[in-house]
Amino acid sequence: MSAPGGRVLVVDDSLVNRTVLSRALTAEGHEAFTAENGLRALELLRAGDGPAIDAILLDLEMPELDGFATLEQLKADASLRDLPVIVVSSNEDLDSVVRCIEIGAADYLPKPFNAALLRARVNASLTEKRLGDQRRAVADVLRAVAGSQGLQPVLDEIVTAARRLCRGDHSQLYLVAGSMLRLHAESVDDGVERPGVEPTEARTDAHALDRTSVAGRSGLARAVVQIRDVLEDADYSVPASGRARSRALLGVPILHDEVLVGVITAGRADPSPFTEEQVELVKTFADQAAIAITNARLISAVERQRTELSRFLSPQIAALVSSDDGEVLLAGHRAHITCVFCDLRGSTAFVETAAPEEQLEVIRAYHRLLGTLIPEHEGTLEHFAGDGVMVFFNDPVPVADHELKAVRFALAAQERFAPMAESWRKRGIVLALGIGIESGYATLGRIGFEGRYDYGALGPVTNLAARLSDSAASGQVLIGQRVHAEIETLVDAEAVGELGLKGFGRPVAAYAVHGLRGSAT
The missing domain is CATH 3.40.50.2300 (Response regulator)
Structure with missing residues (x-):
């Protein structure tokens, strides 16, 4: 005792x-x-x-x-x-x-x-x-919150600390779920000899907010409840499952802004009461636990939102949206980028004859291919627009040798696209990939309207990459003069002359890239 x-x-x-x-x-x-x-x-x-x-x-x-x-x-x-x-x-x-x-x-x-x-x-x-x-x-719980590993590590720290503070043989932590309290964490003192004794309330995963359990009674009253001996308490009715039950029980509500968050319970195998000092320690700790649980839930929600956001946005943009420094970049800034535009050849004929389900299957496979390569090469996806895909490098995260990485991305895309295109050709679907690349300054930031924003790049460099893509033959990668000047010693490229591109008053020099040289591979 x-x-x-x-x-x-x-x-x-x-x-x-x-x-x-x-x-x-x-x-x-x-x-x-x-x-x-x-x-x-x-x-x-x-x-x-x-x-x-x-x-x-x-x-x-x-x-x-x-x-x-x-x-x-x-x-x-x-x-x-x-x-x-x-x-x-x-x-x-x-x-x-x-x-x-x-x-x-x-x-x-x-x-x-x-x-x-x-x-x-x-x-x-x-x-x-x-x-x-x-x-x-409290420090251990706060470290668990700061660790951003989710809610469960925080609950585990809380329930273990509560048991130690009140010298219980076991403790449980229940959280409110509708009209019930559900078990989320448990701590048992393995150093206590209690043959045949099992934590009574740990065997029940949920309790109603009523007087039949110490958890339900504490949650119902929004107050500390102590049952000195369950064998002498007429209202207590949690079954012992044929084993010796915990005799003394303590229930402490977890309240945040007067709202019930959950209940901490503790028990002892013998009917020895918890002292006023022990109860007060756990009660004060429960107030800190309420704040920790609320903060851990907020952090978990932000992480979930960030994960979901990255499914719809480029990962760099998702991180930007959820960071303190991101607002400055999202508001608009000027940067030197390398822009890559990818477009399918033969898509018009394909759309005219293929069933909508088949069109969706092909486009998804094409997008999946590029979506895998973009983060591998440190690119930022600007948008998918049907069979047109725009990617840029060196923003919002600076990328060393961004011109070379853009070309590597384009060559990898062509290499992986080829076997996929061959499998489609056997089904009568004739598609090929044309890619255009150029570098230069652009204005980048949030574009769109309230309720639907994108992170985009505006400037002649984006138009030039798109027009080079339009001029690229099936399976070809065309680069502009600025990109060629940066990487001409690292790539095997052939001049294709000056192209008259829509929207540009003068012909534009372009180069077809066949592969990489030496260390660039």
Whole structure:
């Protein structure tokens, strides 16, 4: 049975001293444990199935490992350094007192000890320990929220921290789902011996908001509920499934802006009540948990929206929309880009004769092919327009050698398109791909209207890439003069002369790219 106070370890080589101190602690409502020297104390504290100690009363003069060395090892161990240690010793040498405080002792009491002073020092240390536990619990939850791994890690941290704060054998966290409370997380203290005992309410995934369970009762009342012994509670009716049930139960509502978010429950195998201090710790923690759950849900919603957004927008644009810096770029800016325009040859004849379902199948396969290649080559999709696809490079994310990457993208598209076109040809569908590429300055940003925006590029470079695509023969990649000037030593390209392009007053020099050279491959 858990004591209403704390669990205190008495470390002293004298059996008489251990007995006297243990009796004094028990008289004040604490649970006392003993160790005859420092080595035995460290073994007990580090044992995975040992008791969870709240404070230590430590003698200095002991065989095998004295108090100074024990204190040093405690403070060097990350899992034990937060335990308050009160030195109780007949050694009143000032240097010894100072040394203990410098190592990390919380206090120093002389022997023979004064009972009232011992009580005050132990209670003060336990209070500080519990507040520290609460601060660390909140910090762990906030780290889980900041980790942006979703809601479940946050719930797991909350339910584990709540169990530890109230010294429960088990705890559960239920969230509101309509008119029910549904189980979302659970924590069980594996170090507690409870043969045949299973967390009663953990076996039920949902509870109604009524008095039949501690979760439902706490949610219904929007208040802390404690059932001291379920065997003596007439309203409690959660089945025990033929096993010994948890006897003492605690329910703490999670409220955010007076709205019920969920309920934290905790239980003990024996009918020992949760102390007022333990209840208050969990209640205060539940207020912090409510904020953490709300924030985790908001972060999860943003991540889901970002994921969904990336299905409809280029990934770079999706990231831009959901970033703080994105608004500046979305508002409009000037950038040097390489623009690629892809267009299907033979699409007019295909559309005139093919069934709508067949047209959709072909267009989807074509778009899927390009959609796979665009992120591989760090391109940004501007739009799909039937069989026309526009991609640009070097915006909104800067891309090194963007002219070369655009050409690599175009050659990869032609290479992968060829076997797909061959399979269509066997069905009587004759289609080929023509690609035009040019680089230059453009104005980029949000275009459209309220309710339907795109991220687009405007400028002569986009028109020139589109017109080069129109002039490209089946399976051909045509590049403009600016792109050729940047990568002429890296590509195998052939001049096709000056082309008269629609919308341009003067002929435009163009080059057909056949492949890459040397390191460019």
